[in-house]
Amino acid sequence: MPEPLRLQGISASAGYAEGPLFNLDPVVARYGRKATAADERLALETAIKAATGRLAKLIEATKGDAADILEFQLAMLEDDALTGPAFAAIAAGQPADVAWRQALDAEIVGYETSDQDYFRARAADMRDIRDQVLRALTADSEAAAPAGAIFYGEDIAPTRFLETDWSSGGGIALKAGSAASHVAMLARSRGVPMIVGLGAVGLGASPAHLAGVALLDAEHGGIVLAPSRAEFEAFRRSSSSFAARRDRAETFLARPAVTKAGTAVRVQVNIADPSDVDNIDVSTCDGVGLMRTEFLFGKTLPDEETQYRTYRKVLEWAEGRPVTIRTVDAGGDKPVPGFTVAETNPFLGLRGIRLSLARPEVFRLQIRALLRAAVHGNLKVMFPMVSVRDEYERAAALFAEEQAALSTCGVAQKMPPLGIMVEVPSVAIAPEAFTEVAFFSIGSNDLTQYVMAAARDNALVAHLNSIRHPAVLRLIASVAAFGRVQRIPVSLCGDAGGDPAAIPALIETGLRDLSVVPAQLAMAKAAIADVSI
Amino acid sequence: MSASAEATVLITHEVGLHARPSVKFTKLAKRFSAEVEVALAANGPWLDAKSIVKVMAAKAPKGTVLHIRARGDGAGEAVGALVELVRRDFDEGVDHARTA
Numbered sequence: 001m002p003e004p005l006r007l008q009g010i011s012a013s014a015g016y017a018e019g020p021l022f023n024l025d026p027v028v029a030r031y032g033r034k035a036t037a038a039d040e041r042l043a044l045e046t047a048i049k050a051a052t053g054r055l056a057k058l059i060e061a062t063k064g065d066a067a068d069i070l071e072f073q074l075a076m077l078e079d080d081a082l083t084g085p086a087f088a089a090i091a092a093g094q095p096a097d098v099a100w101r102q103a104l105d106a107e108i109v110g111y112e113t114s115d116q117d118y119f120r121a122r123a124a125d126m127r128d129i130r131d132q133v134l135r136a137l138t139a140d141s142e143a144a145a146p147a148g149a150i151f152y153g154e155d156i157a158p159t160r161f162l163e164t165d166w167s168s169g170g171g172i173a174l175k176a177g178s179a180a181s182h183v184a185m186l187a188r189s190r191g192v193p194m195i196v197g198l199g200a201v202g203l204g205a206s207p208a209h210l211a212g213v214a215l216l217d218a219e220h221g222g223i224v225l226a227p228s229r230a231e232f233e234a235f236r237r238s239s240s241s242f243a244a245r246r247d248r249a250e251t252f253l254a255r256p257a258v259t260k261a262g263t264a265v266r267v268q269v270n271i272a273d274p275s276d277v278d279n280i281d282v283s284t285c286d287g288v289g290l291m292r293t294e295f296l297f298g299k300t301l302p303d304e305e306t307q308y309r310t311y312r313k314v315l316e317w318a319e320g321r322p323v324t325i326r327t328v329d330a331g332g333d334k335p336v337p338g339f340t341v342a343e344t345n346p347f348l349g350l351r352g353i354r355l356s357l358a359r360p361e362v363f364r365l366q367i368r369a370l371l372r373a374a375v376h377g378n379l380k381v382m383f384p385m386v387s388v389r390d391e392y393e394r395a396a397a398l399f400a401e402e403q404a405a406l407s408t409c410g411v412a413q414k415m416p417p418l419g420i421m422v423e424v425p426s427v428a429i430a431p432e433a434f435t436e437v438a439f440f441s442i443g444s445n446d447l448t449q450y451v452m453a454a455a456r457d458n459a460l461v462a463h464l465n466s467i468r469h470p471a472v473l474r475l476i477a478s479v480a481a482f483g484r485v486q487r488i489p490v491s492l493c494g495d496a497g498g499d500p501a502a503i504p505a506l507i508e509t510g511l512r513d514l515s516v517v518p519a520q521l522a523m524a525k526a527a528i529a530d531v532s533i
Numbered sequence: 534m535s536a537s538a539e540a541t542v543l544i545t546h547e548v549g550l551h552a553r554p555s556v557k558f559t560k561l562a563k564r565f566s567a568e569v570e571v572a573l574a575a576n577g578p579w580l581d582a583k584s585i586v587k588v589m590a591a592k593a594p595k596g597t598v599l600h601i602r603a604r605g606d607g608a609g610e611a612v613g614a615l616v617e618l619v620r621r622d623f624d625e626g627v628d629h630a631r632t633a
Contacts, residue, residue: 072552072585075559081586110590118551119592125552320547320595378547378595414596 002208002226007198009173011221012184014281015193016239017171018215018232021225022145024153024160031097031138037090044086044096047136052077054132055159062162069158069182073129082107082129097137104130116376117316121181128157145170150216150223158182166192171216173198173223188281193218252525253284259507259531267524268322268515270493274310277317280518287321287378288314289515290441290493293328293366297336301362307369315377322378324441324493324515326421327366327395329384331355347455352385352421357394367402374414382441386420389433422490423447428475431482440483441515444494448472467496468505480510491515500527507531536567538612539602541575542619549594554623559585561618565611567603575600582615 034040055074059067076082085106089099104126111123145151148169151160155176161183164170172187177196187194195218209225215235216223219242224231257265268289271277277288291314296302315323330336331343331351339362343349356363370381383395396418406413422428423443428451431440444467449456451472454464467473476492483490491513496502498516500523506514507528516524546554562569562582569582573593580587582601593599599619603611618624 068553068556071556075556075585076589079559079584079586081581081584107586114592116592116594118548122552122589320549375594 002206004228004231005209005225007223009195009198009221009223011218012177012196013187013192013194014219015171015191016217016219016235016242017148017150017169017193018213018235019148019150019170020146021210021214022149022151024151024156031095033095037093040090040096041087043137044090044100047096047133048077048083050136051132058159058162066162066186069125070162073125077129097134100133100137101130118319121178124155124178124181124183125158127155128159131157132159150214156183158186161186166190171218173216175199185283188283195221195223252529253522255525257525257528259528259533261532263507263533264512265507265528266491266513267521267528268491268513269518269521270515271314271518274313276518277314282317282319282321284521287318288323289491291323291325293326294330297328297330297339301339304365304369307366308372311369311373311379312376315373315379318377320378322380324380324382325370326382326384327353327356327363347449353383353391353395354385357391360398364398364402367399368406370416371399371403371406371413372411374416375412379416380419380439381416382419382421382439384421384443385424387424387426392420392434392437422479423450425450425475428479431479435486435488437488439489439491440479442476442479442490442492442494444492444496447475447494451475467494467502473505473509476506476511477509484510489513498524500524503527504531507533536606536608537602537604538609539600540612540616541598541600542616544593544595544597544599544619546622546625547595549597550588550591550599552589553625555585555588557623558615558618559583559588561614562611565603565607567605567608567611569601569603569611569615572600573597
């Protein structure tokens with residue numbers, strides 16, 4: 001029995017699997033050259049026909065997102081622009097397999113080198129298309145995997161995934177791969193455990209390691225070969241605890257949030273640090289309702305490039321869903337050395353947009369980073385602690401100035417929709433001063449503490465700090481109603497949004513858009529499902 | 534004298550003109566006998582709107598103004614139908630945009 005071998009990758013679809021290993025990367029069978037170019041051409045035509053036929057058959061047996069993926073592959077394969085270069089190479093004397101591989105590899109490179117995650121992930125589809133035809137050319141059928149196997153190798157083709165019966169377990173462990181790939185999305189939606197990014201060596205293990213049962217912990221991104229008895233036991237404990245947790249939340253997490261009466265509610269997530277998104281399945285939320293930027297303002301003020309990279313990461317992760325980034329909300333209970341000022345009553349002092357407008361040289365850096373990041377996704381920007389219209393106008397004017405400056409320099413940028421937090425009572429009471437904002441986001445933590453005059457960090461007055469006080473709820477309802485009339489979207493991003501006890505009252509105010517911390521996502525959706533509105 | 538038509542439309546689909554929208558777009562374009570082309574700028578380069586390989590390669594994100602032009606039989610109808618498809622967000626709700 002070899003020593004246990006532990007390898008670490010990245011989780012692409014959480015879950016646990018134990019089973020035999022199955023190699024995805026067998027040597028491709030040799031192609032027998034034909035006598036004439038005409039025969040080579042015929043061989044490729046026949047192989048493409050076989051591959052399209054197989055795809056069409058698979059489409060009939062598939063539904064939803066998976067069928068869309070196959071439709072995309074089929075459309076590609078039927079496009080002369082894809083196959084043309086291969087036939088041209090055959091006419092120039094190349095054998096069919098070489099001609100096809102070269103033509104497809106040229107397309108694949110274009111996708112692999114894209115600066116957008118979405119396009120890079122499509123390279124796996126293109127490789128799948130390439131290999132389906134190559135297999136048809138060489139009449140090489142895929143070896144069947146044993147039931148419950150853990151597939152390992154360079155990457156796994158979407159068609160391979162769809163043709164596999166996952167009902168008896170199994171999982172996927174890849175050297176390369178991407179959490180944004182079609183297969184990763186499918187794996188998440190079907191609960192197939194999957195890890196990616198094991199590195200160039202992959203399992204790289206001895207035959208003795210590869211012959212035994214492996215333990216795939218795709219919750220934490222690891223795999224163990226030749227596990228010890230203790231590892232088996234620990235694995236099974238983690239596995240059953242995961243199953244229990246998932247059973248409870250899964251029924252709600254994977255679905256869009258809907259009340260008992262069928263009212264749809266958008267549920268987005270609040271993130272405080274860009275690494276938060278690494279642990280969130282993007283398909284379980286409707287976007288990022290609040291991305292804080294205070295984490296960037298630690299001991300020193302962040303430069304433009306650091307900010308830009310951070311915003312871009314989250315925008316790309318969101319795969320086109322909205323990401324609402326709040327400009328820095330320093331001050332109050334969030335002091336930043338060298339930026340905020342010492343005050344006797346900081347919650348009523350120079351914080352949020354007030355501070356940003358007082359320190360334009362710092363604010364302009366953030367604005368430039370946001371304008372540049374906006375081209376990488378669906379960005380919205382909101383200003384915290386706005387009390388009067390002038391603050392919004394001044395902030396929006398700075399955005400316009402910086403956009404013009406970037407544009408003059410030829411830097412790629414885009415003006416995002418600009419909205420405001422509704423957390424100061426003046427805005428909640430008289431929202432009519434803000435008809436030109438793109439959206440309202442109710443900051444229920446601050447709104448509650450200002451309406452109730454009860455600090456949220458003071459246990460002695462905690463009983464007063466309740467969002468369910470009629471005064472607070474009435475203000476929220478009035479903002480929601482104003483938004484409906486003016487066609488200005490209204491959401492809520494305070495802690496109350498994820499509080500099962502507060503959710504029914506919030507839905508009752510007319511809100512249909514909540515943003516919650518990731519850990520509350522499943523609970524919030526479950527609570528929404530219990531509301532009868 | 535063959536007909537010709539040209540129009541522009543803003544892509545509002547969350548992930549832009551990507552896999553699923555591209556399939557729909559090219560399928561619709563193929564229904565017309567007119568020669569149909571798309572571009573991301575008024576001065577081109579113009580790409581065959583019936584080729585998913587070309588349309589995908591344009592990598593048009595949300596917020597792109599798509600230029601569509603057609604020449605030949607039914608050019609006006611072709612451009613009109615494609616503009617409508619983009620305007621209808623490729624007949625997809627927000628939910629569908631998730632995995633497109």
